[in-house]
Amino acid sequence: MGHIHVLPPRVANQIAAGEVVERPASAVKELVENSIDAGASRITIRIEKAGKRLIEVEDDGCGMSVDDAQLSVQRHATSKITDIEDLHRIASHGFRGEALPSIAAVSRFQMHTALAGAREGCEVLVEGGSTARVQPAPPRKGTRIRVRDLFLNTPARLRFMRSDRTEEALIVETVRMLALANPGVAFALYIDGRVRFDLPAQTDAKRVHALLGKGFAENSVHRRVTHEDIVIDGWFGLPTHHHRDASRIYILLNGRVIRDRALIAVMRAAYQDVLFHDRYPVAVVRIEMDPASVDVNVHPAKREVRFRSPGAVRSALVAAVRTAIGHMGRQVSTQTSLQALRSMSAAPRMPAGAPRQAPMRVQGAARMPSAKEQAVQRLLFAAAGVSEPSASEYARPAEDEVYLDLGRPLAQIHRCYLLAQTDDGIVLIDQHAAHERITYERMKRQIARQRISSQQLLAPVRWQPDERMAAWLHEHWPLLERFGFVLHPEDGSERFLITAVPAMLTDEDPERLAEELVEACMLIGPDEARGDSGAGRIVERWLGNHACRSSVKSGRILAPEEQEQLLREMERTPNIGQCNHGRPTYVRLSLNDLDRLFGRRG
Secondary structure (H helix, E strand, O other): OEEEEEEEEHHHEEEHHHHHOOOOHHHHHHHHHHHHHHOOOOEEEEEEHHHOOOOEEEOOOOOOOOHHHHHOOOOOOOOOOOHHHHHHHHOOOOOOOOOHHHHHHHOOOEEEEEOOHHHEEEEEEOOOOOOOEEEEEEEOEEEEEEEEEOOOOOOOHHHHOOOOHHHHHHHHHHHHHHHHHHHOOOOEEOOOOEEEEOOOOOOOOHHHHHHHHHHHOEEEEEEEEEEEEEEEEEEOOOOOOOOOHHHHHHHHEEEEEEEOOOHHHHHHHOOOOOOOOOOOOEEEEEEEEEEEHHHHOOOOOOOOOOEEOOOHHHHHHHHHHHHHHHHHHOOHHHHHHHHHHHHHHHHOOOOOOOOOOOOOOOOOOOOOOOOHHHHHHHHHHHOOHHHHHHHOOOOOOOOOOOOOOOOOOEEEOOEEEEEEOOEEEEEEEEHHHHHHHHHHHHHHHHOOEEEEEEEEEEEEEEEOOOOHHHHHHHHHHHHHHHHOOEEEOOOOOOOOEEEEEEEEHOOOOOHHHHHHHHHHHHHHHHHHHHHHHHHHHHHHHHHHHHHHOOOOOOOOOOHHHHHHHHHHHHHHHOOOOOOOOOOOOEEEEEEEHHHHOOOOOO
């Protein structure tokens, strides 16, 4: 006998089921997507024992005839495609065409369905991949599928299941994403008899807010951007309303839930300028595009897709995120204020007889800095070479952006924070974080206008880069002038003469500045560095940390007029809600917050 043979249908079906039905959440996803494709207006999901005992999905969709119901549990049967060309323009959720037979192959499967208006329905029963039994049943509206004892004939798969709590969480997240993608459909989810969701048909905005919560509703902005016939319609969280991982980035393509690592990376990169380095943004992103421009059939569970023009999709997504950030930059998450209140409320009481701490040092108008200190402070504030930037140098707020009012300064606390009073409360400002963002945004504006001012050095600095860097510089050294950095090769030597540096960075070591700038330019590439987008990336890599070092430091005494100047600059600066490392620059507490803190109201 030969070594190659055709597998029995039952074995082949179980292998196919392993590709499509990885765990209970996979079965839930397939069944709910079929209900959506059937035109359901309400879908009810019931789960018992994390889906291993029972998964029930009931809908009020179009239902099926007896013949269609019998065909639906056969391999390669589908209503979604008729010829090979349909594979290139799939707009429904359903095909790959393996869901029902795959689920029926590894469970006790029961389906009750009927066509609308029919006098009789039918019931289809499949026991672990056996031949389907079809029998008459009462008429009903739509379809109800019950999947009992999932993986009954594949015990190895059961052994690899995680805890019931983990599997339940995956089911909840699966239904959450499907509900986000289909706000016009009512969803109800019951787990072991407990209601987890019961959502009516809603608008997009109400569905997003219902599923992601009040915190996201208060700390996100909605933007819709069209780029090369690709529409990005999304809700983007504030940079200070972030998450520990990428699980709160929801990407929906033509109503289909996808998990695309490349697009998640694009999202994080678009937020890089304003987000804390080890955190992820929170967002719901709908991508609408021609179905013929995307292949949704590259993954058995349809989680991954392939775009015909991935660069266009990435550009559209970046444009949407940047537009959103431009409308949120002066806001700070309300969660920051809540955390501050919790910290204050949890402050330990001082036990009787305990030694008292030294009183808090508050720098107000009583102590004026010396003339030398004031000169140093003004130099730091004039990081771009001017004492007070003109209003035109700041980005204008968008028409729908809330005006930022930081009030009037009252005091400087521990030479680190400013306390200001507004009409309805108080604001605490981190002086270093705030000025870091101000300096950074000023650097970016100068880069964009291609007019970074240079400061001539009193004496040129001789710099000897390594061989790799020197070889690059001999070809591209004039490129550095765009960034306010002037150097040229020294005659008859492998060294370079540094003659000027950016005026805002005169306190930095010229050789270190040169090395970091050249490294950034080499990484981006000389052609990219000449364009605006490439220059912007160099700014993020090179100037971000220098903005930090050049800004007003914690421990620096600020005169009252300088405190006032810092607040006014903050009010005009884009993205001021966070420093360029993603930390919040201010915390706002309303009078109501203060009343609750001191027990004046509940």
